[in-house]
Amino acid sequence: MTTMTETSVREFKMPDVGEGLTEAEILKWYVQPGDTVTDGQVVCEVETAKAAVELPIPYDGVVRALHFPEGTTVDVGTSIIAVDVSGGAAAEAPAAPAPAASEPEPEKKPEGRQPVLVGYGVAASSTKRRPRKGPQVPAQEAPAAAGEVPAELNGHGAAVKERPLAKPPVRKLAKDLGVDLTTVVPTGPDGVITREDVHAAVTVPETPVAAPVQTAPALPSPTYDGARETRIPVKGVRKATAAAMVGSAFTAPHVTEFVTVDVTRTMKLVEELKQSAKYGMQGLRVNPLLLIAKALLVAIRRNPDINASWDEANQEIVLKHYVNLGIAAATPRGLIVPNIKDAHAKTLPQLASELGELVSTAREGKTTPAAMQGGTVTITNVGVFGVDTGTPILPPGESAILAIGSIKLQPWVHKGKVKPRQVTTLALSFDHRLVDGELGSKVLADVAAILEQPKRLITWA
Secondary structure (H helix, E strand, C coil): CHHHHCCCCEEEEECCCCCCCCCEEEECCCCCCEEEECCCCCEEEEECCCCEEEEECCCCCEEECCCCCCCEEEEECCEEEEEECCCHHHHHCCCCCCCCCCCCCCCCCCCCCCCCCCCCCCCCCCCCCCCCCCCCCCCCCCCCCCCCCCCCCCCCCCCCCCCECHHHHHHHHHHCHHHHHHHHHCCCCHHHHHHHHHHHHHHHHCCCCCCCCCCCCCCCCCCCCCCCCCCCCCHHHHHHHHHHHHHHCCCCCCCEEEEEEEEEHHHHHHHHHHHCCCCCCCCCCCCHHHHHHHHHHHHHHHCHCCEEEEEEECCEEEEECCCCCCCCCECCCCCCCEEEECCCHCCCHHHHHHHHHHHHHHHHCCCHHHHHHHCEEEEEEEEHHHCCCCCCCCCCCCCCCECCCCEEEEEECCEEEEEEEEEEEEEEEEEEECHHHHHHHHHHHHHHHHHHHHHHHHHHC
8 A cells, every 4th residue: 555655656857948048936826735737737836047937737636735834935956846646535645744855755757658748847866966975085085187087076076176066057157257266265065155155155265275264354244134234145137137238248258339319200190090990900009108119129130130149159140030029028026038939020019919918028027938049130119217318238048138218208400490309219139249330330320210211110010
């Protein structure tokens, strides 16, 4: 009876819901131990570094245990829920105890097809490494021969300098900052090097090998008044955005150009499109952002070399024959940049429809990781906050980003006379490795010219 119960319990592991993600935070459980679940039923919502995602269970059964409470960050490949698939009542067997985070149960291969969530790519094993069991041998008592790599780690990252324990994002951070991981003192569980350890290695002067770390003067611990300060953990989307912006700012040489434009005719066209049925825009969201997006797509069509990316590994410029137009959106979880796939091929009504859906989905916090991947050029509308313009930072891997300032009445020389006109300032930031001043200026001037005479957009719609 015991053997049958044990073999009928399936462990559902945290899947990789994006490309290369290593962890996710459990935001909300939708089931509890004893609940019956069916194949495809959503059991929890998790937040990755890219978005909040609902996870469906891939089999029928009865929930035996939830291994982690809400608010816990779990590595990809770690079991998060146990389900009894034998079909028996929940009371026939006690709830399976939650496995310790550092000692996950060995993976058991099912006899039949292994259930895999489409697009999730369930990892074959836990991402965490376990220390070797048995007595620990200090590094100085068992030094490795020159050039020799021991078969196992001692669990503290001290014996093996050739391959210290660190997650891929931490390794990339160390590479970007020029930090040798073999010189970093780990503070994470099981000797894992954390981001804080890497930053500490940059900011703290390197200590000679012979000198113990304890000789460094200890700084007084800062004190915080909870009534006067609020501390917010940086994680999920905010953490990923911060890392991406730092990486972009210190990798791509940014150049920003500005142009002030009379968009009075653009604003009149917006009202005309809202009220007239002849353009096929009924029921669609029509606003200045729509026409500016279309103007940018037309400018890219005229100057296709701006739609490119830099391949550092192969030392190549990759010209894109498609435009995945990113729209920066401020959400409660932080800044995200979903994109409209193949925006270059959309008519004006199609662009309006997809733009409206993109904005609504972002506000609801339902943007998927796939919707934020593969962007080529981005628009950020800072004008909605009453800001004249800005110098936007490029999303990683993109060549250009256009910032839209606020649109407001200003004195303007029109047909030889000073008149009040609707005016805005556009700012185009671009990667100077890919885009020189001539190309960037042409694109920005094209966008401005189209917005001054926007009726042309109807022809290109």
